[in-house]
Amino acid sequence: MTEDAGNGLPGLHRVQIWLNDPGNWSGSEGMLARLGEHIEYTAVIIALAVLVAVPLGTAIGSTGRGTVAAAAAANALRAVPTLGLLVLLIVVVSPRVSIGAGIPGIIPSGGIPYFLPALLVLLILAVPPILTSTYAGIQAIDPAVRDAARGSGMTALHAAIRIELPCAIPVVMSGIRSATLQVIANLTVAAYAPLVGGLGRFIVDGDQNLSDPRFGYPAMIAAGLGIAALVVATDGALKALQRQISSPGIRIRPSKRPS
Amino acid sequence: MRPGILLTLAAFAATAITACGANGSSAVSENSTPVASATAEDSPLPSTPGAVTIGSANFPESELLAYLYAGAMTARGVQVTVHAGIGERPAYLAALNDHSIGAVPEYTGALLSFLHPATTAKTPNDVYNELRTYAQGRDLAVGRYAAAQDVDTITVTRATAARYHLQSIGDLKDVAPTLSLGAPAPFRTVPYGIPALKNIYGVTFGRFVPLPATGSIARTTLVKGTVDAADIFSTDPAIQRDNLISLTDPQNIFAAENVVPVFRRDVLTQPMADACAAVATHLTTSALAGLVTKVVDGVDPAAAATSWLAEEGIT
């Protein structure tokens, strides 16, 4: 499309113009800053999700109790629309939170009433995949290995942390990868909350100001491309990380194990 | 290439109308009388009722207006479908342009500014006449305007006004760089928005926070101090209820914003025009504000519109 769209919206060629303008990349609201925020938020949320889901998943997988409940909860949560949950939390939380300050570098001042809902929604998205992959990964461990661990005198906790979890790492990492991609994608919906940054800001604001060549449609498309690139890069990086931290003995190639 | 956007918006080859030509026989006493016809020019509109899809922006008052016009038109035999909540002006004008919708309720000043950013018209008559002029040569027909207006404002809490001694927008000049302004995203770029604040009042806010247009999020961010000032539409009951203060606009950066229906020229029929004229003669700012209050309190916009139309004898 080299022409402006017949309906008055800027044509796709304006995206190139937008991307070539250094003013759109620099500054506290430029592409680089928003990209940085996007990565920052994702990192924080995944870190929190891992802190919650991995211990819980390890406990469930090790003891074998609670799998059905966890699976059911994880499935049910997936059916809840992200936008709806976000809006619910905004309406409930924001009139009740009066914290005026922010957290320098992460949350702009006045932003906490809107960041809390966004954080909660994204945590709810990120925890289930990590949880299910953790307990599934642990349950999939050869029982002989677990027996050996207990047999050599380890306590249940010790065995879980030193033996079971490392064995389950490939599966756990695949869950973390899946959760990370979900969070990156859904940060665009989270930007419906005011002040939440990241590339989603361009998209939600662009949607409200479509015809503007600087803040409208071209910015939306550029941010969309940014997200696509981020997803690809992140997935690649996490795959590499997975290879790094997986013990060579348990990389997933079951057919190569001696029978 | 920015002007190019306006040129491209012009697939609109219009003939403006004021089909409802009667001269100022409205019961309204606000500002000036609604403009006279001046329409001997155009070919008469079709007299069959016809059909139309009327859209709206994504804030409650716009939806309400859509249902008001829809109800009035339905009473005259027009087949009406309402497609509410489309988005901001660029989105619903694009929809109007590509035939997704045939009509939309609008505000004279803001629409004129969008079609002709260099405009300097301020009063209801001037704005309306210029709007009709710019709708000419595009496929748009502008109906009769109502006395009801809903203007953008720069609103602050009473505490903020007291703290910085604010009465008019110009009073913000020294303190604005330390303050934040919340407003719908287009406010950043429309001529009567951030650019006007800067050029006419010398006011530059330290931070601009895009917010969904009016509604509970805009209200909450202002009341809770997430933003120091916000663009709250003048008919929003929150201004009274939350004890807010709309700063005065002595330089008139915000022009007249009379409610007006905009149609695609090829969709408009005489019964549609008559129905909208009927709404225009009855809709005052206080009537509109009253209806908006009901909708904000949870009454369904369609229901609120229906009962008002019946009360006023339009249906």
Added chain:
Amino acid sequence: MNSLWSYLQANHAQLGRWTVATLWLSTAPLVTGLVAAVPVGWLASRNRVAALILLGGTGALYTVPSLVMFLTLPGLLGTRILDPINVAVALTIYSVALLTRTVTGALSAVPADVTGAATAVGYNRFQLLIAVQLPVALPVIAAGVRAAAVANVSLVSVASIIGTAQLGQLFVIGTNTGSLTPIVLGLLLFVALALVIDLAIVATARILTPWRQAATR
């Protein structure tokens, strides 16, 4: 609870229309997506290079944020900007992305001795796919369709930001009025809808694989 019920009653006509729209917008793309995903997934299952390209390509499509997709498609397809078909096409693209991966994996997992036996009795590639591989792979494909269904239902609600008439509008109403009732109702209806669709998929899969019921007795 009371206000939920009265809201439902007061707006039942509108809600009914929105529910039908949501249902159509989330399930039609599943069907079209699956139809498109089968040949693509089949190609990918046969050839490493094809797999890399096809799975990579569809995966890339999945990364495009939904709002961006909804607003770019009219320009590419020539549809009008508000036409819900844009949402349906976008969801089809996402479904294809998800289901291609599923179909590829499912077809690859069909045991070699089964396909070998079928080839031995004279099935050509097409017959093999239709009569042997797909039926055997069906349970795994069904699981993939269930996952795609849930994702689609959630994505439909995002379309409220551009005014598409579906149940997600309840969330917009809630934001505008600051009222919880429409929001909670919307969440409940979405979850209920996802559940109904899920059950329908499970039932359909069961009907299509009668031999599995026999095997488990």
